[in-house]
Amino acid sequence: MATTTDYAVTDTNRASSAPAPIALNALSHNYGSRLALDHLTFDVRPAEIFGLLGPNGSGKTTLFRILSTLMVPTGGKAHIQGFDAAREPNKVRQQIGIVFQARSLDIKLTVAENLKHQGHLYGLTGAHLKRRISEVLARVGLLDRAKDSVETLSGGMQRRVELAKGLIHSPSVLLLDEPSTGLDPGARRDVWQYLRMLRDEEGVTVLVTTHLMEEAEHCDRLAILNEGKLVALGSPFDLKSEIGGDVVTFETASEADAEALAQKIANRFIISPAVLGTTVRLEREQGHRFVTDVVEAFPGIVEGVSVAKPSLEDVFIQRTGHRFWTESPEDTRERE
């Protein structure tokens, strides 16, 4: 079974000249005796959509708060466009736009009024601010709703106003915490379309935190976190390709059966399957052929089989030896 120590995850592509939009160097944070971030070192590249993917408690919010200058790390460094998030928070704040998960709009005010207040916080006034409000609203497709009060907008539109608010001072880096939470599939697609447009047309670097695999699939690159550690770094495609072959699972009736089957497979085929509860899981070229071999070799113990192309969850399992979610799928669905 793979463990985190089998993999040295580092960023080998550090830019040499211009500072990276976001650069972490041995960034650590502990709350008392609890280590929430453990020596994270990686760069986010210019104009990419970068995802921080991890299950509950993996440290996403802690990292988001450090990058947003709301919290000072207990160790290491986080730089944004070359500015130290802990020592130069005001310079960092000029560079970043932040979209929090919780709603930050005043729903009794109009869309334009919300943006005006935000602009004032960044020292924008007069004709320049008016122009910026029109530009960002056009960007998120809501120019015609400028005079409507926020409470009359759908949830997806309100999230787009949040985006416009984060963009009012023309930041080069946009930080979004769980951007799809509470949105229906159509509104989620809209948000991602606007993020891609920002990346492609304005060169904005976007960092999103997420616990949703399908959302992570939209990112150009990902950092996968587990218990504060970086366990994988790369594009979704590359990370899945590294697994090689198919992911094959065998369902058994009990954990004891799963252990027994894994042992038999290991002895017979000289591979090391993982045991996840009552499931035996392994990676194999020509997965469908292997299934037949196993079922014929050990009749009666296998209750179900699956052969699939690797997913990001498989990447997580391979790197950590356990599932992304440890609770029931019902809990997961509720969370989404």
Ligand SMILES: Nc1ncnc2c1ncn2[C@@H]1O[C@H](COP(=O)(O)OP(=O)(O)OP(=O)(O)O)[C@@H](O)[C@H]1O
């Ligand atoms: N204020 C705090 N005091 C003590 N421990 C904390 C505090 N905030 C977070 N932690 C702990 O730090 C670890 C990382 O938490 P964090 O909120 O950063 O994770 P997360 O990935 O954002 O989780 P979620 O997806 O549930 O929001 C967890 O073990 C958590 O219990």
